[in-house]
Amino acid sequence: MRGNTCNNQNKSMEIFPTDKQRTVELLNKRPLIISGPCSAETEEQVIQTALQLKQTGKVDVLRAGIWKPRTRPGNFEGVGTAGLPWLQKAKELTELPFAVEVATARQLEEALKHETDIVWIGARTTANPFSVQEVADALRGVDIPVLIKNPVNPDMELWTGALERVLKAGVQKVALVHRGFSSYGDADFRNAPMWQLAIEMKRRFPELPFIIDPSHICGNRHMLQEITQNAIDLDYDGVIIESHIDPDNAWSDAAQQITPARLKQLLEDIVWRTEHITSEELHEQLEKLRRQIDRLDDEILQLLHHRMKISEQIGLYKKEHDITILQTERWNQILARVCRNGEKAGLSKEFITQYFDAIHMESIKHQDAVMNEHG
Numbered sequence: 001m002r003g004n005t006c007n008n009q010n011k012s013m014e015i016f017p018t019d020k021q022r023t024v025e026l027l028n029k030r031p032l033i034i035s036g037p038c039s040a041e042t043e044e045q046v047i048q049t050a051l052q053l054k055q056t057g058k059v060d061v062l063r064a065g066i067w068k069p070r071t072r073p074g075n076f077e078g079v080g081t082a083g084l085p086w087l088q089k090a091k092e093l094t095e096l097p098f099a100v101e102v103a104t105a106r107q108l109e110e111a112l113k114h115e116t117d118i119v120w121i122g123a124r125t126t127a128n129p130f131s132v133q134e135v136a137d138a139l140r141g142v143d144i145p146v147l148i149k150n151p152v153n154p155d156m157e158l159w160t161g162a163l164e165r166v167l168k169a170g171v172q173k174v175a176l177v178h179r180g181f182s183s184y185g186d187a188d189f190r191n192a193p194m195w196q197l198a199i200e201m202k203r204r205f206p207e208l209p210f211i212i213d214p215s216h217i218c219g220n221r222h223m224l225q226e227i228t229q230n231a232i233d234l235d236y237d238g239v240i241i242e243s244h245i246d247p248d249n250a251w252s253d254a255a256q257q258i259t260p261a262r263l264k265q266l267l268e269d270i271v272w273r274t275e276h277i278t279s280e281e282l283h284e285q286l287e288k289l290r291r292q293i294d295r296l297d298d299e300i301l302q303l304l305h306h307r308m309k310i311s312e313q314i315g316l317y318k319k320e321h322d323i324t325i326l327q328t329e330r331w332n333q334i335l336a337r338v339c340r341n342g343e344k345a346g347l348s349k350e351f352i353t354q355y356f357d358a359i360h361m362e363s364i365k366h367q368d369a370v371m372n373e374h375g
């Protein structure tokens with residue numbers, strides 16, 4: 001059981017690595033909390049933020065962007081190598097290891113020269129196989145944990161590809177970071193979580209630690225708690241979250257950063273759940289409910305089977321009378337009815353629409369097969 005608090009101070013004190021081997025073990029900590037500013041701005045800002053984060057007793061690893069990939073030129077592009085000694089100093093003062101983003105072989109080399117403990121591959125880099133390969137080649141023979149963020153676009157193969165490139169380079173310890181995906185017209189999030197994609201990635205690589213980055217998903221402060229809780233409820237292993245001593249005046253991502261004090265509160269308010277249930281009784285109850293779910297799923301499949309059979313009969317009728325398969329008006333009526341009834345049953349309009357769209361597509365396929373059958 002992970003316990004329902006996030007009081008990891010003592011545990012992390014044991015784990016804090018001074019040697020490389022122990023850094024590699026660091027990614028096994030549950031929950032793993034990584035925090036720090038979006039960007040290193042000044043020595044004072046890095047050190048003060050680090051000291052305050054250390055004081056929360058809840059942070060395992062510091063983070064700061066040194067080279068910032070910006071969508072548009074002219075924005076703050078990071079302090080570059082000059083910021084690395086500030087992180088080294090923060091590490092010395094807090095005994096916390098630190099992580100930075102690297103996008104090129106040269107950046108990795110600089111980071112390693114300055115005793116960086118963990119590196120991460122950012123979302124824009126993951127989206128570019130040339131860059132990932134360059135970093136992967138430079139990682140060959142280097143014993144450092146690597147976090148791989150999801151690519152900016154919702155493409156699991158790109159994410160998987162980046163992971164494969166890094167693993168092929170012989171990197172021993174890798175974790176995946178879910179930071180959301182850019183999507184056109186989604187006003188709620190800076191980067192839509194698209195949980196189903198992350199869950200699929202988690203299913204593909206169950207042995208890898210899975211970390212939520214609520215900061216870049218939300219792009220604001222008020223949703224951080226909810227998104228972090230959602231991820232913990234989905235059995236994520238850790239959190240990478242931006243924190244700054246003076247968020248309003250941050251040089252990058254000001255809207256989404258929170259003070260170390262606010263971070264402490266956020267982590268205290270999270271209900272830490274676990275996928276592994278130890279109590280026999282709890283387990284039995286859960287098994288009972290799961291069997292019910294399995295039965296209901298079988299019934300749903302049976303109902304869908306019947307529905308398709310009826311669709312095929314309609315297909316035959318349409319074929320005999322030369323009627324088109326798709327009849328928009330009829331479909332609109334169905335959708336309006338199921339949305340109305342779905343709402344009464346406590347199902348969201350979004351879910352009902354997606355579900356019935358999928359049923360409709362399958363139904364059309366069945367009708368099409370009947371109508372175009374030869375003989």
Ligand code: PEP
Pocket residue numbers: 038065069121122123124149179213216
């Ligand atoms: C960051 O972590 O500061 C960052 C740039 O993130 P991402 O690559 O997810 O945009």
Ligand code: MN
Pocket residue numbers: 038039242252253
């Ligand atoms: Mn950022």
